[in-house]
Amino acid sequence: MELLDLVKSAKESTYKLQSLSSEIKNKALSEIAKNIEKRKNEIFEANDKDLEYSKELLNKNKISVSMFNRLKLDENKMLDIISGIRDVIKLEDPINKILAQTELDDNLILKKVSCPIGLIAVIFEARPDVISQISSLCIKSANAVILKGGREGENTNKMIFEIINESLNDIKEFPKNSVNLIFSREDIKNILSMDKYIDLIIPRGSNDLVQFIKANTNIPVLGHSDGICHLYIDESANIEKALKICLDSKAQYPSACNSVETILINKNIANEFLNKLYSLFKENDIKMNGDEEVKKILSDIGKVEDWHKEYGDKEVSLKIVENIEDAYKHINKFGSHHTDSIISENKENIEKFMTFVDSANVYSNTSTRFSDGFRYGFGAEVGISTNKTHARGPVGLEGLTIYKYKLFGNYQIVNDYTTHKKSFKHKKIK
Amino acid sequence: MELLDLVKSAKESTYKLQSLSSEIKNKALSEIAKNIEKRKNEIFEANDKDLEYSKELLNKNKISVSMFNRLKLDENKMLDIISGIRDVIKLEDPINKILAQTELDDNLILKKVSCPIGLIAVIFEARPDVISQISSLCIKSANAVILKGGREGENTNKMIFEIINESLNDIKEFPKNSVNLIFSREDIKNILSMDKYIDLIIPRGSNDLVQFIKANTNIPVLGHSDGICHLYIDESANIEKALKICLDSKAQYPSACNSVETILINKNIANEFLNKLYSLFKENDIKMNGDEEVKKILSDIGKVEDWHKEYGDKEVSLKIVENIEDAYKHINKFGSHHTDSIISENKENIEKFMTFVDSANVYSNTSTRFSDGFRYGFGAEVGISTNKTHARGPVGLEGLTIYKYKLFGNYQIVNDYTTHKKSFKHKKIK
Numbered sequence: 001m002e003l004l005d006l007v008k009s010a011k012e013s014t015y016k017l018q019s020l021s022s023e024i025k026n027k028a029l030s031e032i033a034k035n036i037e038k039r040k041n042e043i044f045e046a047n048d049k050d051l052e053y054s055k056e057l058l059n060k061n062k063i064s065v066s067m068f069n070r071l072k073l074d075e076n077k078m079l080d081i082i083s084g085i086r087d088v089i090k091l092e093d094p095i096n097k098i099l100a101q102t103e104l105d106d107n108l109i110l111k112k113v114s115c116p117i118g119l120i121a122v123i124f125e126a127r128p129d130v131i132s133q134i135s136s137l138c139i140k141s142a143n144a145v146i147l148k149g150g151r152e153g154e155n156t157n158k159m160i161f162e163i164i165n166e167s168l169n170d171i172k173e174f175p176k177n178s179v180n181l182i183f184s185r186e187d188i189k190n191i192l193s194m195d196k197y198i199d200l201i202i203p204r205g206s207n208d209l210v211q212f213i214k215a216n217t218n219i220p221v222l223g224h225s226d227g228i229c230h231l232y233i234d235e236s237a238n239i240e241k242a243l244k245i246c247l248d249s250k251a252q253y254p255s256a257c258n259s260v261e262t263i264l265i266n267k268n269i270a271n272e273f274l275n276k277l278y279s280l281f282k283e284n285d286i287k288m289n290g291d292e293e294v295k296k297i298l299s300d301i302g303k304v305e306d307w308h309k310e311y312g313d314k315e316v317s318l319k320i321v322e323n324i325e326d327a328y329k330h331i332n333k334f335g336s337h338h339t340d341s342i343i344s345e346n347k348e349n350i351e352k353f354m355t356f357v358d359s360a361n362v363y364s365n366t367s368t369r370f371s372d373g374f375r376y377g378f379g380a381e382v383g384i385s386t387n388k389t390h391a392r393g394p395v396g397l398e399g400l401t402i403y404k405y406k407l408f409g410n411y412q413i414v415n416d417y418t419t420h421k422k423s424f425k426h427k428k429i430k
Numbered sequence: 431m432e433l434l435d436l437v438k439s440a441k442e443s444t445y446k447l448q449s450l451s452s453e454i455k456n457k458a459l460s461e462i463a464k465n466i467e468k469r470k471n472e473i474f475e476a477n478d479k480d481l482e483y484s485k486e487l488l489n490k491n492k493i494s495v496s497m498f499n500r501l502k503l504d505e506n507k508m509l510d511i512i513s514g515i516r517d518v519i520k521l522e523d524p525i526n527k528i529l530a531q532t533e534l535d536d537n538l539i540l541k542k543v544s545c546p547i548g549l550i551a552v553i554f555e556a557r558p559d560v561i562s563q564i565s566s567l568c569i570k571s572a573n574a575v576i577l578k579g580g581r582e583g584e585n586t587n588k589m590i591f592e593i594i595n596e597s598l599n600d601i602k603e604f605p606k607n608s609v610n611l612i613f614s615r616e617d618i619k620n621i622l623s624m625d626k627y628i629d630l631i632i633p634r635g636s637n638d639l640v641q642f643i644k645a646n647t648n649i650p651v652l653g654h655s656d657g658i659c660h661l662y663i664d665e666s667a668n669i670e671k672a673l674k675i676c677l678d679s680k681a682q683y684p685s686a687c688n689s690v691e692t693i694l695i696n697k698n699i700a701n702e703f704l705n706k707l708y709s710l711f712k713e714n715d716i717k718m719n720g721d722e723e724v725k726k727i728l729s730d731i732g733k734v735e736d737w738h739k740e741y742g743d744k745e746v747s748l749k750i751v752e753n754i755e756d757a758y759k760h761i762n763k764f765g766s767h768h769t770d771s772i773i774s775e776n777k778e779n780i781e782k783f784m785t786f787v788d789s790a791n792v793y794s795n796t797s798t799r800f801s802d803g804f805r806y807g808f809g810a811e812v813g814i815s816t817n818k819t820h821a822r823g824p825v826g827l828e829g830l831t832i833y834k835y836k837l838f839g840n841y842q843i844v845n846d847y848t849t850h851k852k853s854f855k856h857k858k859i860k
Contacts, residue, residue, distance in 0.1 A: 014788070015758075015762060015786050015788060016786075018785060018786075019785050019786065102806070102807050104800075104805065104806070104807065108796065108800075110806055110807075117818050117819065118788070118818055199818040199819070200818065200819060214648060215648065218644060218645065220650065220817075220818075220819045220820075222819075238841070241841040242841075244841065244843055245841060245843060247843075248843035248844055248845050252843070252844050252845050252848070328445075332445060341837075343841075350838075354836050355448060355449050356445050356446075356448075356449065358444070358445060358548070359834065360834060360835065361834070361835045361837065362834055362835070362836055362837075363836075363837040363838075363839060364836075364837070364838050364839060365838070365839045365840055365841050366538065366837055366838075366839025366840075366841065366842050366843075367839075367842070367843050367844050369843075369844035370534075370538075370837055370839075370842075370844055371835075371837075375534065375844070375847070375854065376532070376534070376540060376835070377532050377534065377540075377854065377856035377858075387650075388547050388548055388629040388630065388650075388832055389547060389629070389630060389650045389652075389819065389820040389832060390650075390819040390820040390832075392832050392833060392834065392835075393833075393834070393835045394835075402818055402819060402820075402822050403822060403823075404789065404790060404791070404792055404822065404823070405790065405791045405792070405801075405806070405822075405823045405824075406784050406792055406793075406794075407771075407791065407792075407793040407794070407796055407800055407801075408780075408793075408794050408795070408796075409793060409794060409795045409796025409797075409800075410795055410796075411668070411671040411672075411674065411675060411795050411796065412796050412797065412800075413674055413675060413677075413678035413682070413796075413797050413799075414678055414682050414797050414799035414800055414805070415678050415682050417805070418682070424805065424807065426807035428807075
């Protein structure tokens with residue numbers, strides 16, 4: 001099918017999708033989980049083909065080791081994929097919820113009702129688990145979806161998609177073309193211009209991918225590019241406990257977007273703290289870079305070249321700050337508004353930090369690594385957003401919904417209200 | 431001040447704004463209302479200058495009569511401006527509300543807290559009341575704002591802005607440059623490229639203005655361009671009552687975005703209904719256009735040239751449809767997803783219409799003209815949005831907010847959870 005026809009057909013399916021009951025949607029998800037389980041060997045075989053192809057890319061340095069690892073499926077990842085789908089079944093249906101209700105006048109009832117966004121395009125790299133995760137979330141939230149995976153995972157993606165699609169085809173209530181997979185790189189450019197049909201784009205991949213998409217479309221984009229997260233160690237911090245947070249925030253998974261890139265240290269504890277951090281990070285093979293002031297204390301570490309830099313590795317920037325104001329000004333200027341945490345025993349400073357730091361996730365006395373949909377209890381996540389509109393932070397099912405206003409009347413006309421024959425009651429019911 | 435410096439300074443003010451108490455914000459609004467009341471004659475004088483200038487534009491056909499009328503202030507409009515500000519004082523503070531709260535684990539509390547979006551740019555034409563209305567809403571929601579009005583209202587806008595600004599300057603807690611007015615047409619282009627600083631753009635004006643802005647910026651845009659609203663007259667409709675809805679939806683304020691442009695009529699009642707509508711609309715000087723089938727019944731009316739057309743005047747398109755499916759397919763294809771209403775006594779058809787019509791506002795048995803923030807009981811509105819993300823339909827204070835996640839910990843680390851030393855509780859508190 002031509003791309004435009006596919007997109008139009010997917011858009012067409014959105015109208016029918018929103019009328020599906022929770023039972024039908026959950027039945028679809030349960031069929032998908034069952035069939036993936038049944039046909040997992042076919043998926044492993046497809047994955048082997050992709051790994052073979054990607055090994056060449058890896059040898060030619062065209063993809064990174066971490067991308068190669070993310071591509072590889074094993075029994076554990078397969079179990080996660082299957083249980084991930086079953087987890088979505090357990091989540092509350094986000095559609096057709098009455099979010100607010102007002103009696104505007106007698107027999108004139110306004111309901112604000114949650115509904116799907118419509119047609120969502122997801123552009124992702126590697127990670128074949130994205131396809132089942134995002135498809136499940138879209139099915140549950142009654143959105144149609146167009147998935148575009150990278151060349152490196154093409155066989156795996158095709159196989160998982162085929163299983164999803166066959167499962168949906170077996171359920172007669174499900175409209176055709178509600179879940180779609182496209183392959184060609186050329187298609188991305190075309191997708192970005194289809195603002196007439198596509199309501200939202202979710203990129204899951206490198207900074208470059210996200211930035212390219214944001215710069216080249218008028219369609220709303222949900223996601224984040226950089227993950228430049230900060231820890232601020234206040235002078236009142238419990239130093240031993242703060243050190244553990246530093247280690248967890250950096251070393252627990254250094255390439256994650258929510259791992260820390262810069263640690264800001266209050267000048268009044270800088271000497272003691274930096275010396276202890278130095279030993280701890282040396283022990284854990286974490287490379288340190290500092291500004292002038294830090295290097296006066298730790299002379300043999302590197303120099304920070306760019307506070308905007310996301311290392312994505314066991315490497316960190318260190319900076320001494322005068323006070324809490326200095327700290328949040330640095331974070332608002334150089335951070336990516338993703339996740340930032342203060343370590344402090346001073347309640348006033350905690351309050352200031354959490355108010356003035358303009359990030360999706362602001363923490364006190366805990367690790368930046370907590371910023372994640374599963375850890376937040378959302379059950380599954382679409383991704384993490386640093387947008388200032390629609391959805392911010394880890395985005396679960398709710399971020400795939402919007403609302404419509406339904407007004408149920410009894411032949412009232414506006415003219416009666418503007419001419420003061422009648423007046424509104426505006427009685428809030430919910 | 432140079433535009434970029436002004437924008438940077440406005441952005442700077444956003445961090446302080448979010449910490450202001452409700453009392454301070456309401457005090458600011460009450461000062462503004464008081465000072466506008468006190469200095470209303472200065473505003474009238476400025477408005478006279480604008481009217482003089484605009485009369486020339488009107489004579490040269492460079493602006494429309496309706497634009498000229500919207501520009502003109504009188505005592506009634508002035509009272510509306512002042513009471514509009516006082517109404518915003520009465521609204522609940524939308525900031526710092528706890529939207530959700532979860533105990534992730536002992537002493538690990540996640541709060542989803544409402545907060546301002548940040549820096550908002552509003553680009554509007556004529557209507558000097560926009561400046562006080564939007565400023566009030568931004569102050570209440572702790573957003574900084576940059577206002578760009580049209581040349582035609584420059585003196586009035588300057589005077590109202592001066593009063594707002596002086597009122598805010600008298601309140602020491604208020605950060606500088608939180609409300610700003612810019613003048614030059616050239617500035618619009620520059621504003622659109624400042625996605626690093628500006629978080630949201632709200633255009634209030636013609637379709638052309640909104641479409642130009644949407645096509646030329648990466649900043650999220652809140653609003654609507656077209657207002658192509660529909661009525662569908664079902665075969666079960668009470669015909670006499672349906673006729674009244676038709677008249678109200680078209681004639682009550684023909685240039686409003688929520689007035690009806692196309693009336694779809696079920697074929698089984700077409701003959702009776704169209705003949706009655708014809709008499710009623712003739713009486714009220716409403717021009718009618720129909721498709722082939724309609725013209726077989728009403729031979730002397732015009733022919734519909736374009737179902738996408740927004741008349742914005744006492745003119746309407748008429749079409750006969752087979753059934754409810756035909757009706758919502760036409761609406762989803764040709765409508766602008768703004769406001770559409772079904773007139774019917776058939777509950778099943780009402781349910782179908784409200785589910786399948788993909789519009790911000792879907793009605794049964796009432797006039798499309800109800801789609802408005804004041805009528806919905808929001809107290810004030812920023813505008814009406816046909817977006818599928820963030821805010822849809824009439825947008826009040828809530829549409830000017832987003833949220834951040836605040837996580838309050840006690841030195842927990844993620845590694846304890848991924849290694850199963852600890853497990854999450856995910857106890858929903860709110």
